[in-house]
Amino acid sequence: MVTLKPMPELAEVEYFRKQWNVGLARKISTVDAPANRVLRGVDLPLLRRTLTRATLLDSAAHGKQMLFRFSKNAWLGVHLGMTGKLHITKNDAPTAKHDRLVLRQKEHSLVFTDPRQFGRILFDVNREAPAWWRRLPPQILSPQFTLERMGAFLKRHGRAPIKAVLLLQAGFPGVGNWMADEILWQARVHPRKSAGAVTQADVRKLYSRTRSMTRVALRTIGNDWTDPPKNWLFHRRWRRGGICPRDKSPLRHATIGGRTTCWCPTCQKK
DNA sequence: TACAATGTTTTAAG
C-alpha cells in the first residue's frame, strides 16, 4: 500500500485539502461529475464508475497540487486554479451552480467548486501514485530545496524579473502572487530586478524568507485561515492608499511578470 | 462599461 507523506505546501491549498478530511475512511455512494472544463481530459465514465463505492484513504498537497487516494487504486488530482475551493456539505444539499465535482457519502458530500474553471481535475487508476505527482519539483520546506538549487534556478532565468521567476512552479512550487510579493518585500528586493542581477547576499535573504514565510503561512492560513503576522505586506497590498508596514511609504502597484505586483519603493531597491 | 481578479497553458518570438 502506498502512503502519502503529508508534505503540505502553499497555505490556501493545504487549508482546502483538509476540508475533505471528514470524508476519510468513508465510502463514496454517488459521484456527480458533469462534463465541464475542469474535467477536461478525464475519462469521465472511468472516474464515475471507479469512485462510486470507493473509500477515501489519504491525501497530500504539494505546492498548489493536491492528490487524494482512494481504494480501488484510484487517484484524484485537484488543482484549484484561481477560484477553486474544496468544501463539504450535508449529503442532501443540492449541487450548486459552480460545483464541478461532487462525491457523495452517507453523511457529507465532498465538493470541488470553481466558477472560472481555471482549476483542473486529474484522475488515474494505478497501483502507484501517478507519474505527474512523482515528478513534481522539491517542496520549499524539503531538504532538497537548497540555497544552491535556488541560486541556480535564478541564474537559469536570469533575464526575467525576479517577481516572474518566483511565480515559476518548477522552482518555487506553491508560491503565488501574494507570496511572491511578500517574499520580495521581506527580503527588500525590487520585483523588477533581473533574477540574474540579485547579489549573493540577496539570494541568501530570498532563500531564508521564502522558507520562513512558507512555514508561518502554513501555521496560520494553512491551519485554520487565521491571519498571518500583522506586520506582513499581506494586509496592506490590496488596499487603496496602502502603506509599507516598515517605513510607512505609500506602496506602489504595477504589472510585472504579467501579474499585479505591490512593493515599497523605499525599502525595495533595484 | 470596462477592467481586474490568490493561475496555468498555449503560442510566438528571441
Place this chain on the structure above:
DNA sequence: CCTTAAAACATTGT
C-alpha cells in the same frame, strides 16, 4: 532545444 512575454481561458465583482 531553451527562455521570455503575451494572449487565452470563464466568470464575477467593482
